Amino acid sequence: MTAFALNHMTVARLNYVQLLDLAAALGCIGVEVRNDLRQPLFDGMGPAEAGALARAKGLRLLAVAEVKRFNDWSDDKAAEALALMQIAKAAGAEAVSLIPRNDNLGMGNGERQAALRVALKALKPMLEDHGLVGMVEPLGFEICALRYKSEAVEAIEAIGGKGRFKLVHDTFHHTLAHGGAFFPEHTGIIHISGVVDKAVTIGQMTDAHRVLVDGADRLGNIDQIAALQALGYGGPVSFEAFAPQVHASTHPQADLAASIQFIREAMQKRAA
Numbered sequence: 001m002t003a004f005a006l007n008h009m010t011v012a013r014l015n016y017v018q019l020l021d022l023a024a025a026l027g028c029i030g031v032e033v034r035n036d037l038r039q040p041l042f043d044g045m046g047p048a049e050a051g052a053l054a055r056a057k058g059l060r061l062l063a064v065a066e067v068k069r070f071n072d073w074s075d076d077k078a079a080e081a082l083a084l085m086q087i088a089k090a091a092g093a094e095a096v097s098l099i100p101r102n103d104n105l106g107m108g109n110g111e112r113q114a115a116l117r118v119a120l121k122a123l124k125p126m127l128e129d130h131g132l133v134g135m136v137e138p139l140g141f142e143i144c145a146l147r148y149k150s151e152a153v154e155a156i157e158a159i160g161g162k163g164r165f166k167l168v169h170d171t172f173h174h175t176l177a178h179g180g181a182f183f184p185e186h187t188g189i190i191h192i193s194g195v196v197d198k199a200v201t202i203g204q205m206t207d208a209h210r211v212l213v214d215g216a217d218r219l220g221n222i223d224q225i226a227a228l229q230a231l232g233y234g235g236p237v238s239f240e241a242f243a244p245q246v247h248a249s250t251h252p253q254a255d256l257a258a259s260i261q262f263i264r265e266a267m268q269k270r271a272a
Contacts, residue, residue, distance in 0.1 A: 030060030140176025
């Protein structure tokens with residue numbers, strides 16, 4: 001059965017304790033927390049206490065997000081990554097999220113691959129020292145210097161980083177990057193969100209269009225999840241919705257429960 005998780009972005013208005021309580025109530029296996037919400041990480045709670053609280057509720061702390069523009073490596077970026085890893089280790093988290101630059105710079109063929117390898121090579125011993133996995137998330141936007149999962153896999157394997165680095169397979173970004181190969185053995189988590197707006201083209205889709213997955217989804221979430229699972233992926237499927245209407249909901253538990261039920265029923269129909 002598909003194991004679900006909850007990224008804090010989906011319920012950005014909830015505090016950390018509310019996030020944990022909601023995830024537990026939904027039967028999720030874990031949560032992903034973020035440092036880019038309006039409230040401080042863990043609401044200012046110490047990371048050790050925050051991690052213990054999650055585990056007490058039967059939840060894994062799957063990842064702490066995020067190191068932004070990680071493939072624009074510098075001494076400052078190294079310090080930023082180290083600080084986040086220290087927090088993640090103290091909290092007992094499993095991974096830190098690594099988000100590539102998305103500013104239409106460093107885009108040249110050869111240039112972007114070299115920059116990625118420099119960053120991964122520097123990050124690898126840091127992750128090893130902290131017992132963490134680096135979750136690399138290609139972004140399908142045309143202005144992203146790491147758009148394709150294939151380039152991430154090539155770089156990870158080139159620096160001997162398989163297992164220390166894992167891919168985030170984001171169904172939204174996979175669609176924006178016009179699909180491509182699946183890499184189940186390299187995938188650490190699946191991020192799901194749906195787009196139901198019929199007026200936008202794929203090239204016009206933004207984070208603001210990303211809602212919960214239902215029958216009107218245009219991204220093929222069910223197909224993507226099923227394809228990865230058929231290839232052997234058995235990890236978590238985490239809700240990551242950015243749309244303002246999702247954040248504004250006054251009944252997020254019911255909304256998420258309905259999406260979970262839709263996904264499970266759709267997967268059962270495929271398997272039948």
